[in-house]
Amino acid sequence: MSRSAAGSDLTVRQRLSKLDVATAPYVYIAPFFLLFAVIGLFPMLFTAYVSTREYGLLSGDAGPAGIDNYAFVLTNDRFFIGLRNTFSIFLLSSVPQMVAAIAIAAVLNANLRARTFWRMGVLLPYVVAPVAVSLIFGQIFADQSGVINAVLTSIGLDPIGWHSEVLPSHIAIATMVNFRWTGYNTLIFLAAMQAIPHDVIEAAIVDGASRWRTFWHVTVPMLRPTIMFVVITSTIGGLQIFDEPRLYDSAGLGGNSRQWMTIAMYMYELGWGPQRNLGRASAVAWILFAIVVVFALLNFWLTSRIATSGTPVARSRKKARA
């Protein structure tokens, strides 16, 4: 009797344990998917809905708008100014940043004394909030009583309108982005360089390649996946840039003629500015999303092409085919 009781008790426990094993994984990953559904997927779809509605910040939903919101945005000069500024700032920040990060990583990839100290040194700007970076560089690049213009005038050059002119303001904002992210990306490239097997580098040196040629034809092509990773992530982040240009002056509108207003700032201005029009802001959000997707794919394609054309393997293959 007692035996069979113990046996049935065991099966209940076994059943429970089986249930535990079967459901546990889903329970553990549930928080992510629940939260994503609530703050990711639902807002994304709802943005699409709001973008087709007359939707005020305070008045709420006031009926269908069809494609009016999109039509408004796509026929508005400010949208295209914002688009131009966003891309210009993005290019000015991502390209020099990538070059600088790879160069600094190459320098750090030596047998240094106090390695950790130098590595920490490049990462320091990462802990400064973009808002603080913007306030600091806003003063360094101030039109009057700014550091750079003071240096320029002291050596006899004309001061530059870092706020009043288009390209200089883009350079200033790109500098803030570069300041904060170059070190971070440097460490990513450094790690990738250290993962390159020594014998590959040594083989190139034995073959008589100079240091520079080894770097350009062996190291850089082997960084390809890392370059692509950094390009994609900086595209997603860079096209959404808001904090730095928003605080570049105290008005936060992107300058008198919106010379440094980005798409994200335009979205904010439509939704939370004087228009208080969330429908139009949503239309901008979707257009921005479409641009990010297209641009990320384009970047992916372009980077993979550029990076392959540099590798000796790809070249010899091309030669073989020819």
Next chain:
Amino acid sequence: MSSVATAHQLAGPGAARAAARRRARMQSGGRRPGWVTYTLLALVLLISAYPLYFAFLLASSTAPDIAVNPIPSLIPQGHLMENIERVFSSVPFWSALWNSVIVAVSVSFTTVLFSTLAGFAFAKLRFRGKRGLLAFVIGTMAIPPQLGIVPLFIVMVQLDLAGKLPAVIIPGMVSAFGVFWMTQYLTEALPYELIEAARVDGCSMIRTFWHVALPAARPAAAMLALFTFISSWTQFFWPYIILGPANPTLPVALQLLQSSYFKDMSLIMAGVVLATAPLVALFFVAGKQLVSGIMAGAVKG
């Protein structure tokens, strides 16, 4: 080849150090670099540190002085404390600091907990649809957060959370990056044998997680906590929209400092110094971990 320890005994500590250095050199493959390298690095260091020191210099000077001398002298003047006091009287600094602490701590805590749970499941448990679900998680990283900001705002207003901290905490409770990161780490760091041993000993799944997976995940969890803390502390766009000036976090308070006054740079920079100091302090304590975290993530990612 004699070991470093024998060199220490036979030829004294100097020779032992030299032997250790030789070995390190052979491992990292290369000669000690010359002064050019160090000069370049010093320059990089200068560029990354000067803007912070510049903020400190302006914070210890006065507005008229900044107008006269755009390039501050490298020796700080003595007005830091009075500028800091002016920051306290012009924005709700302490409540902003407290808000930032609460948000960053709770976001880091929940992100680490939920990401480790999900990472454990993805790395070590068998279930239907695992690969597809993991790919989905990674795919969500490509979605720009700004895409959902309008409805998120509408929802928070409906839930009566606008202007309140949960509105900032909830969207940050778990991240795709965190899940991916913990999955990567636990795949390598947690042997199946340990899990099986715990199971044989009669541990339920959650006890196995708690007593086996969580301790194994500790180094990666600490790094995830650090990165989450920093990104939460420096976040601006969403808190700015949903919290507004009435109940700000530190970055939002900084923005207030700039817009509410005649642009007094000594005041603004005192605010910048105050808001940045906690993270710089954290950096001096945990910078080494940050460096190795980024480098570890890069190799795996």
